[in-house]
Amino acid sequence: MSQTSVLTGVTPPQTAAQVEARGARPKPFFTPRKIIIYSILVMFSLYYLFPLYVMFTTSLKSMPEIRFGNIFALPQAPNFDAWVRAWTSACTGLTCQGLAPGFWNSVKITIPSTIVSIFIAAVNGYALINWRFKGSEIFFAVLIFGSFIPYQVFLYPMVMITRELGIFGTLQAVIIVHTVFGMPILTLLFRNYFASLPQELFKAARVDGAGFWRIFFEIMLPMSLPIFVVALILQITGIWNDFLFGVVFAGTQNYPMTVQLNNIVNSAQGTPEYNVNMAATVLTGLVPLAVYFISGKWFVRGVAAGAVKG
Amino acid sequence: MADTALPLEAGTTVNRPGLLNRIFLHNLPAKIAALPMMATVLVVFVGCTVWTIYYSFTNSKLLPTGKFIGFEQYERLFSTSRWNVSVSNLIAYGLMSLVFTLVIGFVLAVLIDQKIRFESAFRTIMLYPFALSFIVTGLVWQWIMNPTLGLQGTLRNLGWTGFTFDWIANPRMVLFALLIAGLWHGTGFCMVLMLAGLRSVDDEIWKAARIDGIPTWRTYVSIVIPMMRGVLVTAVVIIGSGIVRLYDLVVALTNGGPGISSEVPAKYVYNYMFSGGNIGQGLAAATMMLLTVLIIMIPWAYLEFGGKGRRT
Amino acid sequence: MQNSVSIRDLSLNFGSVKVLEHLDLEIAQGEFIVLLGPSGCGKSTLLNCIAGLLDISDGQIFIGGRNVTWLEPKARGIGMVFQSYALYPQMTVERNLSFGLRVAGMKKDEIERRVQRAAEILQIGPLLQRKPANLSGGQRQRVAIGRALVRDVDVFLFDEPLSNLDAKLRSDLRVEIKRLHQRLKNTMIYVTHDQIEALTLADRIAVMKNGVIQQLADPHTIYNRPVNLYVAGFIGSPQMNMFQGTLSGSTFTTDDGIAIPVGTYAFDTPATGAIKAVLGVRPEHIVLGDEAANMPFQIDAEIEIVEPMGSDTLAWTKIGGQAVTFRCDSDVVIETGQKVRLGFDTARGSIFNAETTNRL
Numbered sequence: 015m016s017q018t019s020v021l022t023g024v025t026p027p028q029t030a031a032q033v034e035a036r037g038a039r040p041k042p043f044f045t046p047r048k049i050i051i052y053s054i055l056v057m058f059s060l061y062y063l064f065p066l067y068v069m070f071t072t073s074l075k076s077m078p079e080i081r082f083g084n085i086f087a088l089p090q091a092p093n094f095d096a097w098v099r100a101w102t103s104a105c106t107g108l109t110c111q112g113l114a115p116g117f118w119n120s121v122k123i124t125i126p127s128t129i130v131s132i133f134i135a136a137v138n139g140y141a142l143i144n145w146r147f148k149g150s151e152i153f154f155a156v157l158i159f160g161s162f163i164p165y166q167v168f169l170y171p172m173v174m175i176t177r178e179l180g181i182f183g184t185l186q187a188v189i190i191v192h193t194v195f196g197m198p199i200l201t202l203l204f205r206n207y208f209a210s211l212p213q214e215l216f217k218a219a220r221v222d223g224a225g226f227w228r229i230f231f232e233i234m235l236p237m238s239l240p241i242f243v244v245a246l247i248l249q250i251t252g253i254w255n256d257f258l259f260g261v262v263f264a265g266t267q268n269y270p271m272t273v274q275l276n277n278i279v280n281s282a283q284g285t286p287e288y289n290v291n292m293a294a295t296v297l298t299g300l301v302p303l304a305v306y307f308i309s310g311k312w313f314v315r316g317v318a319a320g321a322v323k324g
Numbered sequence: 325m326a327d328t329a330l331p332l333e334a335g336t337t338v339n340r341p342g343l344l345n346r347i348f349l350h351n352l353p354a355k356i357a358a359l360p361m362m363a364t365v366l367v368v369f370v371g372c373t374v375w376t377i378y379y380s381f382t383n384s385k386l387l388p389t390g391k392f393i394g395f396e397q398y399e400r401l402f403s404t405s406r407w408n409v410s411v412s413n414l415i416a417y418g419l420m421s422l423v424f425t426l427v428i429g430f431v432l433a434v435l436i437d438q439k440i441r442f443e444s445a446f447r448t449i450m451l452y453p454f455a456l457s458f459i460v461t462g463l464v465w466q467w468i469m470n471p472t473l474g475l476q477g478t479l480r481n482l483g484w485t486g487f488t489f490d491w492i493a494n495p496r497m498v499l500f501a502l503l504i505a506g507l508w509h510g511t512g513f514c515m516v517l518m519l520a521g522l523r524s525v526d527d528e529i530w531k532a533a534r535i536d537g538i539p540t541w542r543t544y545v546s547i548v549i550p551m552m553r554g555v556l557v558t559a560v561v562i563i564g565s566g567i568v569r570l571y572d573l574v575v576a577l578t579n580g581g582p583g584i585s586s587e588v589p590a591k592y593v594y595n596y597m598f599s600g601g602n603i604g605q606g607l608a609a610a611t612m613m614l615l616t617v618l619i620i621m622i623p624w625a626y627l628e629f630g631g632k633g634r635r636t
Numbered sequence: 637m638q639n640s641v642s643i644r645d646l647s648l649n650f651g652s653v654k655v656l657e658h659l660d661l662e663i664a665q666g667e668f669i670v671l672l673g674p675s676g677c678g679k680s681t682l683l684n685c686i687a688g689l690l691d692i693s694d695g696q697i698f699i700g701g702r703n704v705t706w707l708e709p710k711a712r713g714i715g716m717v718f719q720s721y722a723l724y725p726q727m728t729v730e731r732n733l734s735f736g737l738r739v740a741g742m743k744k745d746e747i748e749r750r751v752q753r754a755a756e757i758l759q760i761g762p763l764l765q766r767k768p769a770n771l772s773g774g775q776r777q778r779v780a781i782g783r784a785l786v787r788d789v790d791v792f793l794f795d796e797p798l799s800n801l802d803a804k805l806r807s808d809l810r811v812e813i814k815r816l817h818q819r820l821k822n823t824m825i826y827v828t829h830d831q832i833e834a835l836t837l838a839d840r841i842a843v844m845k846n847g848v849i850q851q852l853a854d855p856h857t858i859y860n861r862p863v864n865l866y867v868a869g870f871i872g873s874p875q876m877n878m879f880q881g882t883l884s885g886s887t888f889t890t891d892d893g894i895a896i897p898v899g900t901y902a903f904d905t906p907a908t909g910a911i912k913a914v915l916g917v918r919p920e921h922i923v924l925g926d927e928a929a930n931m932p933f934q935i936d937a938e939i940e941i942v943e944p945m946g947s948d949t950l951a952w953t954k955i956g957g958q959a960v961t962f963r964c965d966s967d968v969v970i971e972t973g974q975k976v977r978l979g980f981d982t983a984r985g986s987i988f989n990a991e992t993t994n995r996l
Contacts, residue, residue, distance in 0.1 A: 035705035037694045051435050058432060059449045062508065065464040066452070072467065084478035085468070138361045145354030153358070153365050160369030162565045162621055166593040166610040170379075170388065170603060171372035194364050201361065226353035255457030257572040262598065272459040276576055279463050288467060295467075299460045306455035307448075314447070317454065317513055318520050528722035528795075531689050532783070536736030537710025546735070550726035 073097060073293035080288050096289035100297055104290050106274055107281035108266070113294050116274030120254055120301075122185055123270055127192035128249040132242065135197055139204025140230055144216050154201065161198030168195075169262060176263060183265025191259045196252065200245055207241040208234065247309050247316040251302040271298050373614065380607035388603050397608035407609065410587040417499050417588075418567040421506050425563050426556075428507065429514025434544065436515070437522050447519075450512035458509065462576025465505040466492060492578055495585035502586060505577055510566070514559055521555030522548065561624055568617055589613050639698070640665040640823040641686065641791055646695035648678075648685060648847075655681050656847040659695070665790075666821045670834040673844035674870070679827045682844070683793050686825060688712050700790055710736075712791075715784025719796040721776040723768040729779050730764040733786050747786075754785040757816070774805045781816070794826040798833065810836060831871050835859065843867045861986065865993040868916050868986055874950060874961045876916040876986070883913035883987060883996070890915075892956030896933045900983035903996055912990035919950065921984045922962035924970075928979030939974045953978070 068085055074092040075083070083090075102112040141147075142154055172191060176182040181190070211234070219229045260270035269277075275298045279291045306313050380397055384390035401407050432450060436443055453461065468474050469492045476489040491501035525548055533543040549556075571590035578586040589609060596606035641663040648656040656678050663669050671679040684690040686697060688709035696705045704712045723732050733754060737747045755761040758778045768776055777797055784792055794813075798806045814837055817824055828834055834841045835855045842852045843866075851863045862868035868876050881890040886899040896915060907913070928934050937960070941952040949966050952959065955978070962978065970976065987996045 035703050036696050037705070038691045039706045051438055051440060055432075055435055055440070055446050058428075059446060062449050062453060062512065065461075065468060065508065068468055069464050080473060084481060085474055086478060134360045137357045141354040141358045141361075145351055145357075147351045147354055147358075150354075150358065153362055156365045156369055157361065159621070159625070160365065160373075162561070162617055163369070163373065164569050164590065164610070164613040164617060166569075166590050166606075167376050167614045168368055168372040169593070169610070170597050170607060171375040172368065174388070175367070175372075193360075194368050197361065197364050226357065251455055255459075257457065257459050257575070258594075262594075272457050272572075275463065276459050279466075280576070280579060288470075288473065291463065292467060295460050295463045299456045302455040302457070303452065306452055310448075313455065314451065314516055317451075318516055526720050526722060528718040528720045529724070531684075531687075532716070532718060532722035532724075534689060535687060535709045535714065535716045536739070536783070536787075537708070538736060538739050542739060547724045547726070 069292050069296050069299075073100075073289055073296050075289050077287060077289060094293075096287070096293040097297065099287070099290045100278070100293035104278045104287075104294055105283075106277035107283065108277075113271060113274055113278065113297055116269055116271040117297070119185075119264065119268050119274075120271040123188050123192070123260070123264070123268070124250060124253045126185075127189045127196075127253050128246065130189060131193040131196040131200060131249055132245045134193060135200030135245070136204045136235070136238065136242075137230065138197070138201040139206075139208050140234055141226075142201070142205045143208040144213075144229070144234075145226060154205070157198045157201060161195075165195065165258060169258075173262065182263065183268070185264065185268055187263040187265075188259055188268070188270075191263050192249075192253050192256070195259070196249060199248070203241060203245055203248075204238075207238065211237060243309070243312050244316040247305060247313050250305055254301050376607050377611050377614070380604065380611040382604050384604040384607070386601050386603070388607075390604055393604075397604045398612075400605065401608050401612065406584050406587055407589070407592055409584050410589045410592045413499060413586060414567070414570065414588050417502055417506075417570070418564070420499075420503055421510075421567055422560065422563055424503070424507055425511055425514045426559060428511045429559070430518045432511065432515040433518035433522055436519055447516070450515055452512070453509045454513045456509070458572035459576045461505050461509045462573045462578075465501070465508070466577050469501055493582055495582050498578055498582065498586040502573065502577060506570075506573060509573070510563065514563065517555055517559050517562075518552070521552040524555075525551055557624065557628065561621075564620055565617065568613060568620075639663060640667065640700060641825065642698040643682075643686070644696045644698070646682075646685060646697065647693045648681060648690065649693045654847065656685070656692075659847070659849060661842065661849065661852070663823060663825065666823055668817050668824045668826065668837055668839045670838035670841045671825065671827045671844055672829070672831060672834040672841050672870075674829060677844040678847035679829075679844050680795055681847075683716075683795055683825060683827045686791075687714055687716050687793055710740075713789045714791045714793055715787045715789045716793040716795065717777070717780045717784050717797045719799050721768070721780045721800075723776055723779055723783075725768050728765050728767055729760060729771070729782075732768070732779055733764075733782050736783070737786060750786040750788060751782075754782040757785065757819070758782050773801050774809055777801065777809060778812075781813075790823055792822050792824045794824065794828075796828055797826075798828070798830070806830075806833075813837065831873070835871075843870060845870075860984070861995070862916075863995050865914060865916075865988045868988065872918060874919055874963075876918050877922070877958070877960045877962075879915040879917075879955075879958055880990065881913060881915060882910055883907055883915075884910035888913060888915050888982070888987065890956050890958065892958065894935065894956045896982065898982040898985075898987065900932060900981055901985065901987060902983065903987070905996055907989070907996055913996065914988045914990050914993075915982065916986040916988065917980050917982070918984070919961045920948075920963040922960070922978055922980045924962070924964060924968070924976045924978050928977045931979030931981050933982065934977060934979040936975060937978050939970055939972055939976060942970055942972055 071087070071089055072080060072085070073096050074089040074094070076091070076093075076095070079090060100112060101114050101117075103110055104112045142150055173182060176187040176190065181187045215233060215237075216229060219233050224232070254270075255272060256270065257272045257276065261273045264270060264273070275294050278294050279286075309316070379388045379390075381392055381394060382388070382390035383393045383396070436446055440446070469476075469489060471477065471490040471493055474489070476487060479487040479489075491497035491504075529547060529551075530543065533547060538546070569590055570588050571594070574580060574586055574588050574591055580587040580591055590613070593606045593609045593613065596602045596609065600606070639662045641661075643659060643661040646656055646659045647654070659682065661669075671682060673679045681690065685692050686699075688704065688707060692705070696703060698704065699712050699714065702713075709716075724735065727735060730751060733751045734747045737750065751764070755764060758781060760775065760778050760782060763771060763775055763779070768779065771779065780797070797813075798809055801809065810833055813826075817837075826833075826837060835858075838855055840852060840854050841858050843850045843858060845866055851858060851867045853861075858867065859871055862871060865878075869878070879888070879890045879896070881888050881896075883898070886897060888896045888898045890896065898915070923931065935955055937953040937955055939951050939953050943950040943952075944966060947966060948963050949968065949970070950961055950963055951970055952961055953976075954960060960978075964970070988994060989996055
């Protein structure tokens, strides 16, 4: 083609096409740019997905299969024996009751901690926006600043305080600790949300003679569903995934699931049973994963809301 | 922020309440409601911090009752190799983690932002690790990196006998093992932040750049990234404060090993306070962590809040 | 003479949604065309297609005689000004103006010359070292125009450039844009939903609705001889008074039974027989008192509401059951409840077929 055009001096085909150009720009389905984009994305996706795959497949294999097989292989005879073991009889180094007690402890910690921390933070946010008093902004500033201080700074004095209150090593202690350390981010969340609501609404209610709590419960809360969902996601996953507060404050009897899991895998004696370990790991991850997949876009909103400052 | 101001001031000035009245009674329900917050701020964030700093100067062993000994705990701290290893680990890990998290997060966000297909599937895949705990993260990667039965063993069995991936057992490489697990957990989150930042850039800026004939990469570098300053700062602060707290991941993945080669300050504090029986030493280490955060935070807070008048 | 911009049979679909359909538009060299319509009518979309920011589905676009259908925006010889200004916030005004040229690898002194010229034309010389955040809305929009100016192109595209400004600034900048056009004599395509901008700036206005150009004509024609009910209703504030009724011969009878003689009306397409029609009369074409006595159509009416606008006065009344607005000099004293004699000549009105909504 190009040869003839050179020889005959005919206008090159591109120019002819240019004159005749019509409709959408011609776009080849595969451009180098697209191939690069998708291959990088797929590569990273494999990195992110591989552990999930390994976790599940290993938990469904038998020990001999693990010992002689390979980590990529699908289980030959998938079975949930390891899951049952992990749930009921895996040893933590002290006892051999499996993860079940840890699961229930986590439930007992997560539910009240989530409710209490969100309620208090909602009230804080509301008071900070609509009922500002002298010094309220200073308290808020210290609260936010405090959220960046490593927990290790507070650990020992908090142990002493809970011990003084007679609740060290109980569920109450963990609940209080979660409420305290969840407060900065949640308060920020609610404060920003309430600030985005029209102030006229609050003023109108004031003119109608409604007081602090009445406005909170009858005007503000019904309008706050979205931010409650965000806070709920943030707290459920955050508290469920906590390790440090559980191991320090809950006491041996009340260890949450993460602590039990770590004990099963890292402090167990004898030959490690990798299938049971992975089953236990999957079980511990199931709750936050369920929250993540059910909440979908809300989870993204939650983590983004937690990050973007007012 | 101050312009969301308060409707109540007018009423109060008319009443001219006394000083006591103003402090305690005015707006009483709000103050009562805010008691938990005030208690948290005063008792925990201020009280506990002061307490920790104070007792870090004592020789408290099993109980915090010791007498004042000046900087002795700190001298001991910095002559303890375990602490020094912890600090240098944190610095090395922190720098790598910060840089890689930002770079990967940004690159992924840019790729996702190219009007690709399956965008939400890619996003879901990248963010799910962030929903999992560090314990789960650490244990999964511990298994994958298991030298005999994990990735290394498998690939060697498959015939690639020279393949080496024994990082969790290798003191020189163990930080990279931590890094792989840490990036797996956190880069998706950074990507979400960056994507939000990218999407907040006005569409017309992109159009203007196209009309001006500015190549895409150049638009990102010269126009978009400077516009994302706020998001970048937020990301650095969040990632940074996460790095300083690094604890669970180490406990689950390596438990500080092999030897003390992957120890970190947070773990040092915990061990001295709760199993080492040397509270003063733990508190001194905690105070050093606090100091580190302050050194990072204060310039940031100054830039972010101090220079406000200039930006508005 | 060759047309500056010519759009031939342009269609644009987003999936199955047809945004623009078989659109043709020829724009002469140096012409100021305004694309006018409500939001969602496709006017901005059309502008983005011309700019090359949107890929069209079918048809062709020629700029300066060149087929640019497949060309990148930068190669089309256009400059564009956006509603949000779209200035690069981290760069000084000077860099905002020069950035595109620098990237294109232009010589330093040429860039300098062009920036100086733009700054002189737009009187933004003193602002060159500032950043956009430190400029007022009007100044920002001037810089945005400057960025189009330095590209030294034949065609300027404006996408609602004044919509983010307050009323006072808007009218100031409107005049400046007009002055700019008179000085540069470039082709300008200007998108707006503001009919005042359209009427004041345009050589020709294209009134758009649902991706179709309803009427393309000079402002005077658009205002006085709208081709259909849509254009008649969209242009003019307050709206044209519309009487529903029947047209038979040289008489229009409203649904309330009021007969209005239309003998003086210049029909585009004379109607035969009795047909359902709509008679439109602009508020300022209704006169009252003595003036009304000379009009072919006269009627008594009671004033319901009076709105003094300063320069003139709007009054609301009823003719038959139909609410009617008319405009009169602000010196005329009228008050609510007053009985007045109104009159108008349908020669200055518009008659539309009620079914096709087209002008008769």
